[in-house]
Amino acid sequence: MQVNGQTEGLKKGILERLQKIYDMKIPKDQVLTEELTLILAEISSAINREISVLIDRKGNILDVRVGDSNSAAVYPASVRRSESSLSGVRCVHTHPGGRSALSELDISTLKQLHLDMMIALGVSDLKPTDVSCAILTDGMQNVAIYGPFGPFSNRLNEIAEFVYKADKSGKEPAVVQEKRKERALLIGVETPDTPVIMGVSEASISMKELVELAKTAGAEVVDTILQKRPSRDPAYLIGKGKLAEIGRIVQEKEIALVIFDEELSGTQLRNIENFTNTKVVDRTGLILDIFGQRAKSREGQVQVELAQLNYLLPRLQGRGITLSRLGGGIGTRGPGETKLETDRRHIRRRIDYLKKELERIRNQRQTSRRERERNKIPVVALVGYTNAGKSTLLNTLCDADVFAEDKLFATLDTTTRKLKLEEGMTVLLSDTVGFIRKLPHHLVEAFKSTLEEAVLADLLLIVVDASDPFAQDHVRVVNEILSDLGASSKPSVLVWNKWDLVDKDFHTPFFREKPVEVHVSAITGLGLDELKKAIKNCLKPETERVTLHIPFSEGWVLPFLYENGMVSSVDYKDNVTIVEAEIDKKYISRINSFIIN
Incomplete structure (x- = not known):
């Protein structure tokens, strides 16, 4: 277990104290202990940064994370269980400004991760000042906010008991709701090498196409970002500062998917997903997903699967959240669901099989094509x-x-x-x-x-x-x-x-x-x-009228003329057949030795 988030510049002693939080155990009948409250207040106030702690219902500490003075950065997306139930995890985080009032970012994170509770602890002068919390209600469609209370109030425990009872009853069969579209954030990059077309950067044109591609795939485009950079970053494609901004947007706007208007390497995919804790898809993956949805014929399905596997193979070790998440979605249909543990040899065998299947289909096409040519x-x-x-x-x-x-x-x-x-x-x-x-x-x-x-x-x-x-x-x-x-x-x-x-x-x-x-x-x-x-x-072919003297020994010529031209007259004299015909000029060279005019 390690301390996550923005730990740069923190003293070793602070990091060691934060690390020890993982060793703490919260009693099942309590939301927050006095000991943890005091530790968080003291450290957060001393470093003037937010600290967040994720706790499961058994009282285990799952994550300790440091943010800046306004945000505890992104939370692990893995805490979310399903669309119809809570995650079984509560978040406790500090507000160094002294007020525990919940922000829009706090509320959106609660909704996005389906947390049991979002708890904000106001801290000042190394001490806790007050506490507020929010929970999801009405089938997780609305939010109820409570507080502020005193930092050691029992109200948090009462609210938690209500949440657990409601969540338990909510696990009974319910009406299936229409599947919600994935909320997507689109990212593009423009460099000095980007061409300009009719006075407009090709990056801007490509981003407009990406919006349409995302909609075609079934996503709801929430926002777009086009970053101008001197060059593409080999590790992250874009700058770390912009990635941090993306991380905040992901939480504030409940983004489930980040789509890049570039083809990302496996390393870039892994790095960006780890940085933002969000599913990441590149332009190629998005187009392949659309093809995966729309292929109906056997040939189309084989071609799409072959393209997806060839795209996936070099990225197996680079795919993190995209391949590990249950539930699918854009970028995970078809072979994308094979998960990280898929053996490379299995994929290569499948690719070989699909290539043979395509060759068989191709041969069938050639047979049909030859029939058309004959006709x-x-x-x-x-x-x-x-x-x-x-x-x-x-x-x-x-x-x-x-x-x-x-x-x-x-x-x-x-x-x-x-x-x-x-x-x-x-x-x-x-x-x-x-x-x-x-x-x-x-x-x-x-x-x-x-x-x-x-x-x-x-x-x-x-x-x-x-x-x-x-x-x-x-x-x-x-x-x-x-x-x-x-x-x-x-x-x-x-x-x-x-x-x-x-x-x-x-x-x-x-x-x-x-x-x-x-x-x-x-x-x-x-x-x-x-x-x-x-x-x-x-x-319309370019034709030429010709007269031919064809020896009887060259029996192939007359059928050739009937097949590839229009024969107007045939006469037999001595040892030759005299033929007048109109034929496509491209065939003249085949019969040139028999032409007499």
Whole structure:
């Protein structure tokens, strides 16, 4: 057992006296002994810092902690038992100013940790002055405050007896309440190296996306903090001073989850959790959690689990509160629940199995793809930033019922539907997972089999939310990811969606290479005919009319022409077959030796 909190600068003798508090035993029928009251008053008044002590119902001292003159810092989050019962722990802490009036921070800590009692002891001139306390009432929905009393009043014992009886009766079956959203605090970092996009720091843009990601995951965003630093701290990412501020905010606002807009190392995760005593999730973990919630197909579930395990493996020794807490929540779904004691070899075996399963699914995809190629059905892939309206566009064009929602990553599993164009032409339209800045490489790697729909498609429709102020930058992010996938050279159409929401003074951004552009609204149907024409024109092959003299010995040529072109006439003369045909220019090299004109 050690003295926790802000112990820097305290003399060795003070620390030894605080350490001895752990050896004390409080009688079961008492909340606070006179001996402990006097010791806390003397030491707290002498060092002018708050001291808090956590005591269980058996009278054991669980934690001794030192804060500054206004706060006893954060309390161990492990004291909390469940949403429906008290923790079985009471907190006694000092107020060096001489008044025991409970602060908002005291009340929020009582509510957050479900303490039996929050007791404040006013101290001055090395002596206790008075005492106040607060308890949870009405099924832990409200707070009752008592005091101030004299420092040795029996009222505390009477209140404690009432609390224990109420808590015991409260353990009977009760009506299940709707699960409360996790209250989240979002943290970002901006350095001199952070790019500026259209006059706005990319860190600010990314933080706005993080807010939407957190809401999509089911969190309630309470506050956001963007710290400007000369560089990222290798141990904590942000400064210790800012972490101390975060610790106070966590208590005051009853924060259950801190989300960082960066990918944290295992060491950083452990250090931040130990410092704040709060569950910590990074941007990658948050996105993986969203994918874990939304994966429905077998392929999607396998890909998500593989990405989660690859993310988890190097962080096993770094995860503290996140993996040890019961009850789950954001960042702990799926493989995240495997806990710290999971054997690395078991995870590696599972990764190997999932890779083989993905390879099997990939082979099935290739079989389906070869069948489509034999039937000469072109494939058009919808790609773009998340929440750009790809699924809604697919539904409108193909009269389909693909799930679409105004949330990030509403679509996870690839969906393909037939789209009929003019002159009897039919294409397959595939919806793909949306892209986002800082897309985790674990996801890109795991979802390669799904993203192959974009890599191997005949045409890409790059869907952009034209009403988004950073639409041009979204195009840049999508192009970078397509380049990483090896699909940047594919024929493409830039589809400016949500055109009905765009101001009249909107100007299409300048691009070095002029793309084919179409303005549409998937909701109103605006511009969809133009989009279909653009698809048809891009897929229309460049053909050439040719006359061929094919020796009878080359029996493969005529079937090849029928399969890959349009044969207009066939005539047999001497030892050759004379054929007139129209064929795609990309096949000319195969039959060039038989062409006579």
